[in-house]
Amino acid sequence: MTTAQETTAQDDRTFVVVGASLAGAKAAETLREEGFTGRVVLVGEEPEPPYERPPLSKGYLLGSDERDTAFVHDRAWYDEQGIELRTGVRAESIDPAAHTVTLAGGERLGYDKLLLTTGSVVRRLEVPGADLEGVHYLRRVEHSDALRGALVEGARVVVVGGGWIGLEVAAAARTHGAAVTLAELDTLPLRRVLGDEVARVFADLHAEHGVDLRLGTGVREIVGTDGRVASVTLEDGSSVPADAVVIGVGITPAVELARAAGLAVDDGVLVDAALRTSDPDIHAAGDVANAENPLLGRRIRVEHWQNALDGGPAAARAMLGGDVVYDPVPYFFTDQYDLGMEYSGHVEPGGYERVVFRGDVASREFIAFWLADGRVLAGMNVNVWDVADDIGRIVRSGARVDPARLADPGVPLAEL
Numbered sequence: 001m002t003t004a005q006e007t008t009a010q011d012d013r014t015f016v017v018v019g020a021s022l023a024g025a026k027a028a029e030t031l032r033e034e035g036f037t038g039r040v041v042l043v044g045e046e047p048e049p050p051y052e053r054p055p056l057s058k059g060y061l062l063g064s065d066e067r068d069t070a071f072v073h074d075r076a077w078y079d080e081q082g083i084e085l086r087t088g089v090r091a092e093s094i095d096p097a098a099h100t101v102t103l104a105g106g107e108r109l110g111y112d113k114l115l116l117t118t119g120s121v122v123r124r125l126e127v128p129g130a131d132l133e134g135v136h137y138l139r140r141v142e143h144s145d146a147l148r149g150a151l152v153e154g155a156r157v158v159v160v161g162g163g164w165i166g167l168e169v170a171a172a173a174r175t176h177g178a179a180v181t182l183a184e185l186d187t188l189p190l191r192r193v194l195g196d197e198v199a200r201v202f203a204d205l206h207a208e209h210g211v212d213l214r215l216g217t218g219v220r221e222i223v224g225t226d227g228r229v230a231s232v233t234l235e236d237g238s239s240v241p242a243d244a245v246v247i248g249v250g251i252t253p254a255v256e257l258a259r260a261a262g263l264a265v266d267d268g269v270l271v272d273a274a275l276r277t278s279d280p281d282i283h284a285a286g287d288v289a290n291a292e293n294p295l296l297g298r299r300i301r302v303e304h305w306q307n308a309l310d311g312g313p314a315a316a317r318a319m320l321g322g323d324v325v326y327d328p329v330p331y332f333f334t335d336q337y338d339l340g341m342e343y344s345g346h347v348e349p350g351g352y353e354r355v356v357f358r359g360d361v362a363s364r365e366f367i368a369f370w371l372a373d374g375r376v377l378a379g380m381n382v383n384v385w386d387v388a389d390d391i392g393r394i395v396r397s398g399a400r401v402d403p404a405r406l407a408d409p410g411v412p413l414a415e416l
Ligand SMILES: Cc1cc2nc3c(=O)[nH]c(=O)nc-3n(C[C@H](O)[C@H](O)[C@H](O)COP(=O)(O)OP(=O)(O)OC[C@H]3O[C@@H](n4cnc5c(N)ncnc54)[C@H](O)[C@@H]3O)c2cc1C
Pocket: 018, 019, 020, 021, 022, 023, 024, 043, 044, 045, 046, 052, 053, 054, 055, 056, 057, 089, 090, 091, 092, 117, 118, 119, 120, 138, 139, 140, 165, 254, 257, 285, 286, 287, 288, 302, 303, 304, 305, 306, 308, 331, 332, 333, 334, 335
């Protein structure tokens, strides 16, 4: 690992981070913590300082969290740390040979090391009427602001897509007293990620909270009146009246900059286990990085908060010359109504043999384990707390476990 002493001697270097995001902010923070005294520039196209996105579909959308609580740090912190935070400006191109980044407006920044934390952009729904007023997407704070105005008592809201964002928005909308219809192409929401057994828990949760689930059907058209959304026609021919439509059909990694610079890109920017791209002076972390994970023995692109939180610092250490092997057990969480859960591990769609439950599924207080070949690939704790680390350790160990002991609440997880 690079020490503070080593880096002091090199403080004429410039490290540029493109993407003033959670991963980007945490990387800049780590550079300073590790004693880097060179120039650090953090460039972001959004006007706000880096912020966390999970509240945008939860506490902030519900009106219980203030906007400021989402910021990773306030602006003054960046000044105190000598981090040049350049918000509201897009990085337009990278010249890897010249080691420069060109910003909108033409300014050129030289770099010794560059980190890409450009994250993701929402996938657009390509149907007639998708650009009508009243159609929402959710990625940025201003999207959440607009949505907050739409999720009001009595409003008729159609959510398109039963993924994490769609379900969290549906929960927020119901909590605000809106009537919610949710259309999902698959037979259950979240089926690809969780499989039938656990996806059903989420379908039941929403049905019990009054969400009208329209499963196995997509959207044919969004119909408007005077430029505003009025109804949604589903693939099954039914028409659902709507005051607002929220589209949550996934995201794609923001790779344009990397691709135009000639970096290797394939469903994200390809990086090794030290989060280094095909150019040794350019790293990538967070949603945009498709990283070799030695623990999983394969590449994975993770679109979750923890990976931004930990990946940024890992990349920063690698940029400083540290011997980094980033091999996390993937982790994410969600909150919907009174259900809170954490998921640790990774299962390919259909890539498990059985699910073992510990606890009471009906009352939504349980742990689910996905197994293949006698090993736990992933575990999800639902309304059961302080167990995610133990679950992560079980997944990391790769050891064969006795399903009966997994299912037995009397056996401490740490023993497994
Ligand atoms: C509404 C919502 C709720 C979520 N809830 C959860 C949750 O409950 N649990 C969970 O685990 N995860 C959740 N996530 C996912 C999590 O927020 C993301 O994984 C995380 O934000 C990824 O961080 P990042 O640092 O990779 O990039 P991002 O947060 O995507 O930020 C990238 C930034 O880079 C900027 N940028 C891109 N290109 C350029 C450029 N060329 N020049 C300058 N700037 C550029 C973008 O404008 C953006 O500000 C949620 C996401 C959303 C949108």
